[in-house]
Amino acid sequence: MTGQLQHDLLPRANHDELARQDFVHSLKLHLATRVAPGNKQVYERRAKPRFEQQAQRPPKDRHEVRHVMRDEPYYQTWSALQRTSQEMMWEAVDASVTRQLPELVARASQPAKPLGSLRLDPDLAIPAYHTAVDIHCQPGGYHTEGGPDDVAAGAVYDRAVYIYAMSRLGALNDDMGQSVVAYLQHRQPDFRPARILDMGCTVGHSTLPYADAYPAAELYAIDVGAPVLRYAHARAEALGKRVHFSQQNAERTSFADASFDLIVSHILLHETSSRALRNIVRESYRLLAPGGLMIHQDVPQYHGLDPYQAFVLDWDTHNNNEPFWGTLRDSDLTAIAREAGFAEERVLETMIPSAAQVKARTGRFQAGDFGGSGHWFVFAATK
Numbered sequence: 001m002t003g004q005l006q007h008d009l010l011p012r013a014n015h016d017e018l019a020r021q022d023f024v025h026s027l028k029l030h031l032a033t034r035v036a037p038g039n040k041q042v043y044e045r046r047a048k049p050r051f052e053q054q055a056q057r058p059p060k061d062r063h064e065v066r067h068v069m070r071d072e073p074y075y076q077t078w079s080a081l082q083r084t085s086q087e088m089m090w091e092a093v094d095a096s097v098t099r100q101l102p103e104l105v106a107r108a109s110q111p112a113k114p115l116g117s118l119r120l121d122p123d124l125a126i127p128a129y130h131t132a133v134d135i136h137c138q139p140g141g142y143h144t145e146g147g148p149d150d151v152a153a154g155a156v157y158d159r160a161v162y163i164y165a166m167s168r169l170g171a172l173n174d175d176m177g178q179s180v181v182a183y184l185q186h187r188q189p190d191f192r193p194a195r196i197l198d199m200g201c202t203v204g205h206s207t208l209p210y211a212d213a214y215p216a217a218e219l220y221a222i223d224v225g226a227p228v229l230r231y232a233h234a235r236a237e238a239l240g241k242r243v244h245f246s247q248q249n250a251e252r253t254s255f256a257d258a259s260f261d262l263i264v265s266h267i268l269l270h271e272t273s274s275r276a277l278r279n280i281v282r283e284s285y286r287l288l289a290p291g292g293l294m295i296h297q298d299v300p301q302y303h304g305l306d307p308y309q310a311f312v313l314d315w316d317t318h319n320n321n322e323p324f325w326g327t328l329r330d331s332d333l334t335a336i337a338r339e340a341g342f343a344e345e346r347v348l349e350t351m352i353p354s355a356a357q358v359k360a361r362t363g364r365f366q367a368g369d370f371g372g373s374g375h376w377f378v379f380a381a382t383k
Contacts, residue, residue, distance in 0.1 A: 004162045005171040008238040009107055009231060011155050013096045020092040025163045027085050032166065032369040033362055035078050036312075042074045043308055062302065062326075065311035066318075082368045083319050086137045086164075093160045094139065097152055108151045108234035115242040116219075118233040120226050124247055129273045130224060133321045136164075142202060142225035154203045154231020161205065168371035169205070170356045172239075176266040177206030178355035179376050180297050181213040184262075188293075193217050193261035197287065199250040199280065200268030204232035204243060206297075210264070211241040220260075222248040251279035253287065260287050263294040269379070270298055270328040277328065282340040288383040295380040300351065300365055302329040315367030333379045342381040351375045 004010065013021060043065070051059050051068040059065045069075045097104065110118070126143050134141050138160070142153050161173045169175040184191060193214055198207040201221035211219050221243050223229050229245050236243045248254060250268065263284045269277055284294040302310040310329075317326035337347045354374045362372040 003167050003171055004159070004173075007235060009104065009151075009155065009158070009235045011093075011097045011100055011104060011159055013159075014099075017092065017096040017099075020095070021089075021159070021163055024085060024089045024092050025166060027081075028089070028163065028368065029166050031078065031082055031085060032366070032372060035081070036366055036368060039069070039075050039078060039312065040308065042072050043069060047072055048308075059307050061307050062310035062314050065307045066314070069311065079315065079319060082315070083137075085368075086320060089160050089163050090138055090156065093156050093163070094152075096159070097155045101152055101155075104151055104155050105147075105149050108149070108230055111237050114233075114237055115240070116233065116236055117244045118229060119244075119246040120229065121247045122226075124224065124249065126224050127249060127251070127272075127276065129271070129276060129324065133323060135271055135321055137321050142223065142228045145227050149230065150227045151231040151234070153225060153227040154229075154235075157228060158203050158205075158231065158235070165371045166369075168354075168356065168361070172208070173205040174209050175354055175356040175371060176297055176376060177209035177264075179352055180206075180264060180266070180295055180378065181209045182355045183352040183378065184293075184295070185213065191262075191293070193292075195260045196220065196262045196264070197222070197255070197260045199263065199265040199284075200271065201232060201245070202228045204236050204245075206264075206266035207232070207243055208236060208239060208241045210262075211236075211243060214262075217262075218244070220244045220246070220255075222246050222250060222253060224249055250283060251276050252283060255287055257286055258289040258292075261289055261292045263287060263292070265296045267298055269296055270322065270325045272328075273324055274327055274331070277324075277331065278336055278339065281336050284381075285341040285383060290383055292383050293380065294383075295378055297352075297376050297378050298328065300329070300375075300377045301331075301333070301349070302326075305365075309365065312366045320367070337379075337381045342383065346382040348378070348380045350378055350380075352378055 047068045195218045196210050198221040201207045201223050207221045233245045314326050316322040334347045338344050361374045365373045
């Protein structure tokens with residue numbers, strides 16, 4: 001599994017570490033392409049008929065599908081393997097990062113003539129929806145620090161995402177940002193934002209495509225986690241991209257009103273609580289200049305999905321330390337945007353194609369197949 005671009009900050013795996021990582025990658029791919037489809041057969045042939053016999057009707061929503069599927073041995077086996085593969089992934093990558101952490105910290109030290117900047121806030125209160133659970137099962141989440149100038153969380157995340165997505169996000173894990181950029185350039189070819197903000201940037205995977213697409217723009221990126229921001233800044237510098245990173249909560253930032261022409265996020269909203277979601281949309285409205293655009297990218301809402309599809313996509317809510325995954329997908333985002341101040345006719349929810357030309361797509365939205373469908377959901381609004 002050598003397709004990930006080897007920039008200066010990416011941890012180098014030795015032979016045994018790479019073998020473990022390759023095994024997890026192969027296991028995840030096997031589960032997504034060969035095992036997961038069998039759940040549909042179990043549902044259609046066993047679970048659904050059993051439910052219909054008892055209730056005299058089909059399951060009406062994902063909750064009823066889950067209730068009848070959770071006792072199926074095939075589904076239990078797949079689910080256990082899927083969770084195990086996630087834990088194995090973090091362990092396999094962490095071993096490599098731990099071995100070379102002092103070197104990674106040294107590499108991430110501030111360059112003599114940085115292109116961008118990094119501003120950390122040691123007094124920032126990390127929100128409870130981060131501290132209460134290790135998101136994605138990543139040990140310590142994005143914010144935990146093991147020592148001075150720590151970058152471990154960022155280094156682990158950078159490599160693990162490539163394995164988690166089964167290489168489908170591209171060599172720089174930047175497909176989400178690239179996809180939104182391609183959508184914007186197609187939809188608004190004359191749009192030239194002067195200032196851009198990426199909310200919840202983690203290590204900047206989806207941030208950097210905006211530096212290439214809009215080279216004249218000032219590009220800012222925020223996150224609550226100091227170790228991922230240190231890594232993000234050093235990674236951007238290593239890749240020759242000018243980004244101004246700062247440690248801030250997207251619910252309420254230090255930027256002035258009407259500071260940005262474009263505000264984006266990529267799989268941020270499902271990491272936040274219902275209250276935080278409303279705060280983030282409200283903050284987006286405050287920060288946008290008149291005529292400015294916010295566009296938040298994620299995976300699909302449950303509206304319009306049949307109960308089985310929604311059940312499969314909802315696996316992360318119950319099994320992957322994503323407690324707000326399902327909450328977001330049940331939310332009326334247009335109503336939330338309207339409450340924040342956006343005019344309803346200027347709000348858009350749609351699907352956009354993936355920019356990455358990856359052949360190994362399954363074409364499905366399902367747990368354990370991140371990026372396999374070839375499409376992303378976007379929630380956008382113009383001020």
